[in-house]
Amino acid sequence: MHYPNLYQSLQAELGAAVTAPDHFAFCHAQQNGPLAVVTPLSEEETVATVRWAAANHIALVPVGGATLLNANPSVNDKRWLLLSSRHLCTVTEYSPNDMVVTAAAGVTIAQLNQRLAEFGQWLPFDPPAPDRATLGGIVAANTTGAFRTAYGAPRDRLLGLRALTPDGQVIKAGGKVVKNVAGYDLCKLFTGSWGELGFILEATFKVQPRPACDHRLRCPFSDPNYARFSPDDLKTALDVLLDFQTRQLDLAFAILVVDRTVRLLIALHGNQPKVEWDRNQLQSMIPSLVELDHQDADFSLAQDSRIPPPTGFAIEVLSLPSRVPELSLRLNDLHPALLTINLAAGRITAQWSHQDTRNEVWNLCKSLHPPGASCTFYGVPELSRSSLPAAALGMGDAVVHALNLRIKRALDPNNIFSPSRWVDNGFETAQE
Amino acid sequence: MRDQFIATLRKMVGEESVLTEPAELRTYDCDAYTLDKARPAAVVLPDSTEEVAQIVRLCNQYKVYFVARGAGTGLSGGAMAMADGIIIETARMNRILEVDWVNRRVVAQAGCVNLAVSRAVAEDGLHFAPDPSSQGVSTIGGNVSENSGGPHTLKYGVTTNHVTGIKLVLPSGEVADLGGKCEVCNGYDLVGLITGSEGTLGVITEVTLKLTPLPVSVRTMLAIFDSVDSATQTVSDIIAAGIIPAAIEMMDATITLAVEQAFHMGFPLDAGALLLIEVDGAEAGLDEDADAVAAICQRNGAREIRRAADSKERDLLWKARKKGVGAAGRLAPSVVTQDGVIPRSKLPEVFREITAIASRNQVRIGNVFHAGDGNLHPCVMFDERDAEEVKRVLQANKEILELCIKVGGSITGEHGVGIEKVNFMPLLFSPVDLALMERIRSVFNPDDLCNPGKLLPTSKSCIETKWRPKAAAI
Numbered sequence: 001m002h003y004p005n006l007y008q009s010l011q012a013e014l015g016a017a018v019t020a021p022d023h024f025a026f027c028h029a030q031q032n033g034p035l036a037v038v039t040p041l042s043e044e045e046t047v048a049t050v051r052w053a054a055a056n057h058i059a060l061v062p063v064g065g066a067t068l069l070n071a072n073p074s075v076n077d078k079r080w081l082l083l084s085s086r087h088l089c090t091v092t093e094y095s096p097n098d099m100v101v102t103a104a105a106g107v108t109i110a111q112l113n114q115r116l117a118e119f120g121q122w123l124p125f126d127p128p129a130p131d132r133a134t135l136g137g138i139v140a141a142n143t144t145g146a147f148r149t150a151y152g153a154p155r156d157r158l159l160g161l162r163a164l165t166p167d168g169q170v171i172k173a174g175g176k177v178v179k180n181v182a183g184y185d186l187c188k189l190f191t192g193s194w195g196e197l198g199f200i201l202e203a204t205f206k207v208q209p210r211p212a213c214d215h216r217l218r219c220p221f222s223d224p225n226y227a228r229f230s231p232d233d234l235k236t237a238l239d240v241l242l243d244f245q246t247r248q249l250d251l252a253f254a255i256l257v258v259d260r261t262v263r264l265l266i267a268l269h270g271n272q273p274k275v276e277w278d279r280n281q282l283q284s285m286i287p288s289l290v291e292l293d294h295q296d297a298d299f300s301l302a303q304d305s306r307i308p309p310p311t312g313f314a315i316e317v318l319s320l321p322s323r324v325p326e327l328s329l330r331l332n333d334l335h336p337a338l339l340t341i342n343l344a345a346g347r348i349t350a351q352w353s354h355q356d357t358r359n360e361v362w363n364l365c366k367s368l369h370p371p372g373a374s375c376t377f378y379g380v381p382e383l384s385r386s387s388l389p390a391a392a393l394g395m396g397d398a399v400v401h402a403l404n405l406r407i408k409r410a411l412d413p414n415n416i417f418s419p420s421r422w423v424d425n426g427f428e429t430a431q432e
Numbered sequence: 433m434r435d436q437f438i439a440t441l442r443k444m445v446g447e448e449s450v451l452t453e454p455a456e457l458r459t460y461d462c463d464a465y466t467l468d469k470a471r472p473a474a475v476v477l478p479d480s481t482e483e484v485a486q487i488v489r490l491c492n493q494y495k496v497y498f499v500a501r502g503a504g505t506g507l508s509g510g511a512m513a514m515a516d517g518i519i520i521e522t523a524r525m526n527r528i529l530e531v532d533w534v535n536r537r538v539v540a541q542a543g544c545v546n547l548a549v550s551r552a553v554a555e556d557g558l559h560f561a562p563d564p565s566s567q568g569v570s571t572i573g574g575n576v577s578e579n580s581g582g583p584h585t586l587k588y589g590v591t592t593n594h595v596t597g598i599k600l601v602l603p604s605g606e607v608a609d610l611g612g613k614c615e616v617c618n619g620y621d622l623v624g625l626i627t628g629s630e631g632t633l634g635v636i637t638e639v640t641l642k643l644t645p646l647p648v649s650v651r652t653m654l655a656i657f658d659s660v661d662s663a664t665q666t667v668s669d670i671i672a673a674g675i676i677p678a679a680i681e682m683m684d685a686t687i688t689l690a691v692e693q694a695f696h697m698g699f700p701l702d703a704g705a706l707l708l709i710e711v712d713g714a715e716a717g718l719d720e721d722a723d724a725v726a727a728i729c730q731r732n733g734a735r736e737i738r739r740a741a742d743s744k745e746r747d748l749l750w751k752a753r754k755k756g757v758g759a760a761g762r763l764a765p766s767v768v769t770q771d772g773v774i775p776r777s778k779l780p781e782v783f784r785e786i787t788a789i790a791s792r793n794q795v796r797i798g799n800v801f802h803a804g805d806g807n808l809h810p811c812v813m814f815d816e817r818d819a820e821e822v823k824r825v826l827q828a829n830k831e832i833l834e835l836c837i838k839v840g841g842s843i844t845g846e847h848g849v850g851i852e853k854v855n856f857m858p859l860l861f862s863p864v865d866l867a868l869m870e871r872i873r874s875v876f877n878p879d880d881l882c883n884p885g886k887l888l889p890t891s892k893s894c895i896e897t898k899w900r901p902k903a904a905a906i
Contacts, residue, residue, distance in 0.1 A: 095775060096672065097777040098776050098806075100775065120674055152589070153615070155624060156593050165864075169864045171862075171868050172862065173865070175840075176840055177774065178776075179773050180773055181590075181842075181845060181846055181847075181849075182843050183866075183869050184625060184872050185625060185628050185629075187624075188621040188623075192616070193620055193621075208676075209675070245534065248645040270713075271717040271721065273717035275717075277715075277716030318614055320614060346615060374617055396609065396611075397609060399602075399606055399608045400608055400610060400622065403608060410871045410872065422618075422619070423620060
């Protein structure tokens, strides 16, 4: 439904661009979609939008490149706007000699890394759709990809941020130096909060020298001539990953990609002698390794595995490495179109091209906890998470839920930001 | 009322677990920050999370302030009690509860000593990477509360990067199991929030830590420079070259003198500064990294580069570094160590200014610090019985911290705000920022019974009137 007059009056009120949410596919699937998309051109316009929304009891869902907008969609009956950081895209400060960069929330990881590459550096995050994934979104979702084990998550590299609170005030957390313990670590609180506590305006990160060598390899574990791999192929591949973990191999990543066939993708980082030594060591363990270039389609497949096809859905399970083999096999039994397994990171993604299997996947997720595993769901807009016990989402017990909710209420008492998307949804479920 | 409280406490945990005699309590007047002191009404030594929870509930019932304390090695007064409050000492809660080899996790009680964790898993090629200089005595609970650092955090990260779970006795007496063994738990990152909260949001009783593979090989070198300027420029150049050693530590001439007097290492006393640099990792390629570092040292005029020939020589070098602050005690009766952080590229200019500050305030300052992180540790030496000198020391401290803020840094990199730097927080954060932190504090600690007066200057005003620390005099 469109509201042409609403857009005009909002635009006049806020000064920011206001458009229909047409290009956000997720919104069409929601029963209660956003009224509009507000795309401020400046911090001032962003502040005005937040203040207007608070005064008019309109909720705001921060959005960057919308790559994860279909993750854990909220279930609420509030009127709401998407608040986009898309035009807040300035790299505000970069000190290569300190390996620290500060950039506005709407800068994409691809844009930033292009800039950092001029000085042989990078921010080693590899979320889905790097051309669209923004720094604000990466922090809000604490999301990265295969390089997580080697280089850490956004929480490990975020040094500071500035954010807008629900009453339109700008707050600062952390700083711009690589060690800093002054005050509470509010960066941690905002990281992974899925936009529930405020709108991230700017973030400062510790960056990294690019490795002198970035070597990519692939090893097949099933016969490509067969229509589909056998379960034994997957078990063999999982054993190899478990062996890597036991031997403490120093790999940038090792991921199983499973669709019609099973194959292992490996990245080796370091200086030339180290990478050559690593490669020789791997070759002695797995003779069938082949060299790959960085543009190989399998890497994109692994990176974007959480973005389901339009008619399908995906889940991401984070668990302990020791549980990965068992969970992978159980998920594989539900015939996903694509399964990716990063044992060292304890991370499995599974993707289905249609919604038919959803109830079975749901039942599996319900059985995951305890002990410790958490799930994130992508592309299941009409299905409320409230049908899942909060524990299956990895939300902890009732005491921890209560703390989460008290924090949300202390920082966002009128529930303006991303209402019911994350913590309060899980909490209310736990109380039922 | 107080007698009744103490009597109940004794009944709860046993006579021998409650200290009230003045001679026993004297040790607890302060932690390793000695400029402010306050004697607790009692020190209680619980044995379990449940006992801690009972003690905290009793404190709530009698409205008694409480603060957790590990080994008392903190350098900002964070574990100091309020007068009439109690200290919950975690020394008896020192057990390693579980080692999970496959997932590289260890679960330990809060009073477990940092080094004991690494020793327990060393045979399996693992260690707990954060290595504060106090690691031989400081406890894991204290390390997590302060988000401790250490020399090797340059490569491996600080404590917060290595904690996945915390068992926390909330100030209400409830027990919260935050996080767990998984890298990520959904909901807000409460493990990240509690780490570094300086014991103001509850009492940590157990932690789950990540274990890191021990490096296969190590190259340790000592680079000797004629001037501090050359050494600090070398640090900036190493970082700018895109090399991340495991550690880059610096000692100036004053600290070198103290270390030499204590350990007779054969360090040249006419050197302006020493850099202790370590690269580690797989054997393959390590010499190339070490050679690249050495070349940068030489380009900046290093007069000599000594490479540790074996693990014994390496251990000696690290002993000298880690005991550096302690050795400074040979040069003066009292030492207060600052902890400001600056962008690493600013090291040369900041050091010139610190020298000027020392001269202007007529105080002696030695420097031994984590140069690779830009985390300064100016050790200001003085005699705390000399009131005039103490004033000059506080003034010098203030100027150093203001300098750190001016160049874009922070007032503390690993020691915490505690009571020492509480009044510097408004220089770093706006009233809106501080109010937000206060709201977080109120979520956990609404009555402010848990470690009041620390970390935030906005803490309850009734407490401020009861106790004005010396550090707040400026």
